[in-house]
Amino acid sequence: MLIVQxxxxxxxxxxxxxxxxxxxxxxxxxxxxxxxVVVSAMSGETNKLVGYAEAFTSTPVKEEMDMLLSSGExxxxxxxxxxxxxxxxxxxxMSGRRxxxxxxxxxxxxxxxxxxxxxxxNALNEGNVVIIAGFQGVNSDGRVTTLGRxxxxxxxxxxxxxxxxxxxxxxxxxxxxxxxxxxxxxxxxKMDKISY
Numbered sequence: 196m197l198i199v200q201x202x203x204x205x206x207x208x209x210x211x212x213x214x215x216x217x218x219x220x221x222x223x224x225x226x227x228x229x230x231x232v233v234v235s236a237m238s239g240e241t242n243k244l245v246g247y248a249e250a251f252t253s254t255p256v257k258e259e260m261d262m263l264l265s266s267g268e269x270x271x272x273x274x275x276x277x278x279x280x281x282x283x284x285x286x287x288x289m290s291g292r293r294x295x296x297x298x299x300x301x302x303x304x305x306x307x308x309x310x311x312x313x314x315x316x317n318a319l320n321e322g323n324v325v326i327i328a329g330f331q332g333v334n335s336d337g338r339v340t341t342l343g344r345x346x347x348x349x350x351x352x353x354x355x356x357x358x359x360x361x362x363x364x365x366x367x368x369x370x371x372x373x374x375x376x377x378x379x380x381x382x383x384x385k386m387d388k389i390s391y
Contacts, residue, residue, distance in 0.1 A: 196361040197229045197319070201329065201351035204238035205368045207271050217278040219366075220324055224284060229319050231358065233329040233351040234275060236267025257302035261331075261341045265291070268328035268347065276326050286324040289314065291339070294354065296332030298340045305340035307332060307349070310357035327354060 200220065207213050216232075223230050244263050248255040272288035279286035295311030318325045329347030334340050342349050348365055355363035369377075370385060377383035 196227075197231070197358060198223060199231045199233065199351055199355040199358070199360045199363045201233040201347060201363070201365045202235065203347065203365075203367050204235040204240070206366050207234055207275070208238040210274075213271070213274050213278055216275060217282060217284075220275075220279060221282060221284055224324060231315060231319070231325045231327065231354060231360070232275065233327045233347055233354060234268060234271040235329055235347040236264075237271055240267040240270070258338060261302050261305075262339050264341050265328070265331040265339045268330050272326045272328040276324075279324055279326075284324060285322050286326060287318050288326045288328070289318070290328050291331035291350070292333045292337075294327045295357075296350070296353070298332040298334055298342070300334040300336070300338070300340065302338075303341055304343040305332060305334065307342070307353050310353060312354075312357045315354070315358060 200223070202216050205212075207216055220230055220232055241264055244267060248260060248263060269288070269290055272290075276286040276288040293314055295314055296307060297309045297311070298305035298307050315325050315327070327350065329350040331339060331341050331346070331350070351365060352363055354360075372386050372389060373383040374386065375383045
């Protein structure tokens with residue numbers, strides 16, 4: 196089976212958590228599956244980068260914000276790849292560009308227009324775990340774009356579709372899908388079932 200796994204910021208929040216993710220990925224590989232992993236930036240990283248930009252201006256150029264913010268996911272992807280290789284499992288990390296994710300040019304809230312999965316398929320066929328920096332792509336001018344809130348989840352689902360994956364697993368630190376954000380609204384209800 197080809198499985199896409201997505202890990203959010205708290206799941207990769209520090210070195211120990213990245214090691215835990217590496218162990219989980221290895222267990223999946225050992226069951227005979229091909230694995231593509233989509234990662235978010237380490238928790239707190241995006242807010243730190245926004246803070247750096249806002250030290251200069253409250254209205255930074257959106258194209259530059261996308262360039263800046265996309266770096267957080269690339270750091271996580273490369274660290275996970277380093278961890279997997281160190282543990283004896285062939286892995287390669289990819290930016291949104293290398294993964295073939297083409298978006299429109301709406302900076303900070305881009306939409307995926309197409310995915311050329313060739314690089315991912317080639318890397319899988321070479322026996323790699325493929326680790327994708329989520330939340331990003333490039334537009335037709337080759338400029339980095341980001342997909343806005345929930346962008347790494349969107350990346351994972353879109354990549355799973357482009358690869359005709361058998362399964363897309365989204366790992367998170369919440370119990371499920373709620374009617375609204377339970378951190379903000381205490382009366383939020385967990386839903387047992389949703390339609391697509």
